[in-house]
Amino acid sequence: MPQQAPLSPSLPQNDTAAERQDRKEQLAESQAQYEWTDTVPAVDGVPVVKVLPKAEKPSVEWWLKLLGIVIEMAKNVIAVETSLVEQGLSSLDTALLDADRAVIAAIEKDIAGLEVKLAGDLIGHKGLAALAGDCLHMVEAEVVTADLQNHATKLKGILELRGATLAALGKERPRTLENYLDLFKTIPVPAIAYTFQDDLEFAHLRVGGPNSVLIEAVSAIPSGCAITAEQYAAVVAGDTLDAALEDGRLFQCDYAPLSIIEPGLWNGIAKYLTCPVALFAVPPGGDSLVPIAINCDPSNAASPVMTPAMDSAHEWGWEMAKLVVQVADGNYHELFAHLARTHLVIEAIAVATQRHLAQQHPLNALLVRHFEGTMFINEAAATSLITPGGPIDHIFAGTIQSSQKAAVEARLSFDFAKGMLPLDIEARGVGAGTPLAVYPYRDDALLIWGAIETWVREYIETYYAEDDDVVGDAEVQAWAAAIAGSGKLTGFSAPQTVQSLIDLCTMTIFTASAQHAAVNFPQKDIMEYAPAVTGALWQSVPDTQDGNTKPQWLSMMPPEALALEQLKTLYLLGSLYYRPLGTYRSPQFPYPQWFRDPKISGASGPLARFQSALEQAEEQIVARNAQRRRPYTYLQPSLIPSSTNI
CATH class of the missing domain: 3.10.450.60 (Nuclear Transport Factor 2; Chain: A,)
Known part of the structure; x- marks a missing residue:
């Protein structure tokens, strides 16, 4: 049966001796699966899970979304390569392109068939018991996931540029904005391409x-x-x-x-x-x-x-000078704000949650859906994205070793308590009452923070009547100690009050969902176009403002081959939306509702109020965007995934 939250979650101090023994045994089993390590080469010194548990692998639903995006990327690459051949710039054999198109068509056909099957099972006329058994067997069988992964591997091969294409887009090809735009064949050109030179x-x-x-x-x-x-x-x-x-x-x-x-x-x-x-x-x-x-x-x-x-x-x-800033911003964004302070922060909390909060614990039920896919995607990044010869090594300025070191130090120096949104905004002097009136990230983020905080408060107060309940919760105390100790997360203090527990959980959920959305999804709309934001300068910075030329400016931009690699990488990272905030479902097909405690999931309970608050926030942000000179969509709740899963 699909995994779901317990029907009646309980604090360990309220359980019988036999129930506490069951919790102890379940945690021992979980601790054997979720072991710490801080020796992964790409993030050496940062605690992560040692071996990815099977339960942390993505759902079929996630794989289908990913493959749809990768197919669009592959079509764009084929279109670029075809154009280069037609212009006489590439010697690539067009038979290879035809073969790639055939592979894509076969994968699309297979995916379409699976999606029809899934839809039929979800809305079919089978009895519920048969439906659960048949669908669970059909979808969660390892062969289905293996097939989807095999498709992803084939598409990855198509995305790897051949020698003839690299030569055509090589370092000798002159830099022009038109050539950068020409890399967008089947993928729409982002609006930033036409406005990025504007000072405002x-x-x-x-x-x-x-x-x-x-x-x-x-x-x-x-x-x-x-x-x-x-x-x-x-x-x-x-x-x-x-x-x-x-x-x-x-x-x-x-x-x-x-x-x-x-x-x-x-x-x-x-x-x-x-x-x-x-x-x-x-x-x-x-x-x-x-x-x-x-x-x-x-x-x-x-x-x-x-x-x-x-x-x-x-x-x-x-x-x-503006390009110099944009390159610096791209590096700070990717290594500090994104990788270090969302992905790697959340993994520490996720591992500790599995090791120290029993499945019967109400906080396990509250938090684990916000960790779905995080360990998997972090492992993928550590083994392909931020490794020698990977996209970060190619696109960004630093040696891969120094880029890795920057991300590690950014993660280990991050203060979880000081990083809480209201405190961070105040510390930077950019609150709503300051002269900086137009700050869409701040305004929308505070709106979402408030909705999450209210949901967390109502949820936690359902199970914790007073501060002594928090102090007496051995699992929560061990959880917090592990995050601060084994997880090396500064500012994550053992909670002594209900309010402090609310703060920790609010920050955790906000970081895993809204904060990650705010730094992840602009990658597609803004960062996939290299002249607007990129990872390295390709000429030294000017030592005077006088007498520079447009060709000198263009020479600071990346070779087209790297601009195309940047496009592919960031289009992928910024396109996958999986399970919006407020959606709590099992990770196993047919994805039943996660919460089962009627005190939480009842028609007028905290979950329903949270979902209603998110709907109201969506309406408010849409209305704000109608008045803004530049709409900001990244924190619309419908566009915020519940977890850091891409």
Whole structure:
């Protein structure tokens, strides 16, 4: 039968001796399956699960979604390769492309048949008992999953560019925006491709882009970007630098943490990365950021402070400076905000949950669906994405060893308590009452945080009547100790009150769902187009704003072969939506409802209220987007998966 939450979850201190013994035995079995290790080479020093348990492998539903996305990627690659042949740029044998098309058609036919079977079983006329038995056997049989994985392997082969294609897209091919656009054959060109050079778009990405968690208020001119009063006044008409500082209207993005990364090589070509400081301001009477200055390399005393300029002598120097920031932002996003502080943070909590909260425990029931797929996707990343010769090694600036080290240090230095959304926003000085009125990530994230916190509060207070219940819960105390100890998660303290337990669970669910959505899905809409955001510079940063040219700007962008690899990788990562927030179902077919305790799942219970709150949040965000100059969709509840599963 499909796994579901217990009908009557209980705290261990309330169980009989026999029930406590059952819990102990179940946890011993789970601990044998979920062992810790901190020696995985790609994330050496970060605690993860040692061997992926069978129960952590994805559902057939997830595999079908993934394959649909990979098929679209493969079609795009074939279309690019076909175009290169037709232009006489590639010597690729077209018979190979025909063979790839045949493989895709066969996989599509097989998937369509399986989807029909699944739909028929779900809505068919069999008796319920027969339905459960037949479907469970049909779908969860290892042969079905193996077939889907085999399809994925075949498609992966199609996605690997052949030598003739790499040569056609090689380093000698001139960089043009038209050629980058031409990589989107069957995949739609993202809107950012037509707006990324706009200064206001550049500023907006700090508050509504892939990395919206770095912008912070400053109360003094940063030493790393020492703009003068004259420079400021020339950029923000009718304002002064002193007034901006006094009013709290000056903000920065400081990429100093990237200093750990050592730039590497690709095919013998040097890659570049600096740690820029970018300054932004909210003009008097305004509500949105405008860019005012960039220092591309504060470590170099001769590096100039560049400012926006319309004249031809300074225009391309400013465009180059913005690209320097975008490359830094791409690295910070992928290694710090995304990999380290969502994926790797959640795995520590997920492993500890399986090891220390019995399946009978109400918190196990609350949390485990928010971990679905996380260990699997993290293992996949550690063995293919962030390894030598993988996409991170190719696309991003650092040697793979230094990129791995950056992610590890970002994870181990993350403070779980200080990272809680309301506290983080306050610490950065960018709350709703500050001059930074337009900050869609902040506003939508707080809305979702509030809905999750209310749900968690109502759920936890169903089982914990008072603070002593938390202190007396040996499983919860062991769970928190393991996360802080074996899991090496700073700021995860053993809860002593009901409120502190609510805070820990709210942050856990928010990070696994909404925070991951906020950093993951912009990868497709924004980061898949290399000129807008990419992982490395391919020429050194300018040492003057004067006299630079458009060809010099373009030369800082990646070779087309890597732009296509970036497109493929980020299209995949940013396309898979599996089980939206508020959806709690078994991971086994036919995916029955997860919660069975009527105190939780009743028609007017906490779960129904949570789902209603998410529907209201969806309506509110849709209404906000109708008024926003740039809609922000990444935290609409319908677009937030419940777990970090891609």
